[in-house]
Amino acid sequence: MTLxxxxxxxxxxxxxxxxxxxxxxxxxxxxxxxxxGWDRAILHARDIDPSPAGFEAAYAAAxxxxxxxxxxxxxxxxxxxxxxxFAVSSAVLIPRPETELIIEIALSTVFATAAxxxxxxxxxxxxxxxxxxxxxxVATDISAPALEVARxxxxxxxxxxxxxxxxxxxxxGVDSTFDLIVSNPPYVTDTEYAELAPEVRDFEPRxxxxxxxxxxxxxxxxxxxxxxxxxxxxxLLLEIGHRQAGAVTALVAMQPALQMIDIRNxxxxxxxxxxxxxxxx
Numbered sequence: 001m002t003l004x005x006x007x008x009x010x011x012x013x014x015x016x017x018x019x020x021x022x023x024x025x026x027x028x029x030x031x032x033x034x035x036x037g038w039d040r041a042i043l044h045a046r047d048i049d050p051s052p053a054g055f056e057a058a059y060a061a062a063x064x065x066x067x068x069x070x071x072x073x074x075x076x077x078x079x080x081x082x083x084x085x086f087a088v089s090s091a092v093l094i095p096r097p098e099t100e101l102i103i104e105i106a107l108s109t110v111f112a113t114a115a116x117x118x119x120x121x122x123x124x125x126x127x128x129x130x131x132x133x134x135x136x137x138v139a140t141d142i143s144a145p146a147l148e149v150a151r152x153x154x155x156x157x158x159x160x161x162x163x164x165x166x167x168x169x170x171x172x173g174v175d176s177t178f179d180l181i182v183s184n185p186p187y188v189t190d191t192e193y194a195e196l197a198p199e200v201r202d203f204e205p206r207x208x209x210x211x212x213x214x215x216x217x218x219x220x221x222x223x224x225x226x227x228x229x230x231x232x233x234x235x236l237l238l239e240i241g242h243r244q245a246g247a248v249t250a251l252v253a254m255q256p257a258l259q260m261i262d263i264r265n266x267x268x269x270x271x272x273x274x275x276x277x278x279x280x281x
Contacts, residue, residue, distance in 0.1 A: 003036075092205070137162060
């Protein structure tokens with residue numbers, strides 16, 4: 001069989017597994033690129049050639065994993081974020097494009113010290129360290145396996161000497177104060193979790209997704225942490241759920257030390273990033 005025939009057959013398998021046709025076509029092509037190590041142009045130039053040695057078995061295994069609805073990022077072991085490749089595993093949440101809005105906002109502020117609560121793959125802390133070479137960061141997570149992934153990513157992107165990784169909840173045990181705190185905490189409600197796509201519900205770590213009946217348990221924890229660790233005039237950039245803008249605004253209003261500055265929409269016009277400031281006085 002030629003490469004094109006393998007890819008066409010794989011697309012049919014993915015569609016039969018319940019994956020939408022355009023997504024199936026994309027995934028079949030992407031996994032072929034992953035297995036061959038070729039870019040799209042080379043693959044198209046050679047797609048009428050017989051498949052290379054070893055391709056058939058490796059490609060079949062990758063497609064079989066995808067038919068079980070395993071996310072592409074876990075099959076390939078990588079995900080792009082802010083134009084950098086990050087290693088990912090089932091120990092960490094897969095970085096999402098909407099989370100890049102935190103980086104966009106952060107880079108418009110001035111900070112020398114920053115913390116990342118719930119770092120997961122480390123995509124936020126590592127990107128901030130790479131984009132701001134003079135900044136020093138602390139990144140926390142309650143998951144030791146997640147922190148191993150984050151440390152490896154920090155080494156890969158040559159910023160490990162400027163990020164201190166701590167296994168702790170929120171910022172417990174961290175005595176420093178920070179100009180900037182970023183967090184993409186769990187914010188899915190228990191009810192919403194049951195309705196998630198199988199790629200998310202069945203494969204990504206539930207502890208990185210759900211946060212109680214109202215989805216705000218971890219948001220409350222982050223709020224408590226920042227009232228202690230955010231410098232006066234410093235900012236918290238907090239990713240929130242699509243229906244949580246009002247509730248998060250109300251939670252901020254209950255904290256005398258904090259004030260809501262803005263809530264920015266993502267590209268789908270969903271309120272996504274809360275900008276919260278520590279009052280100066």
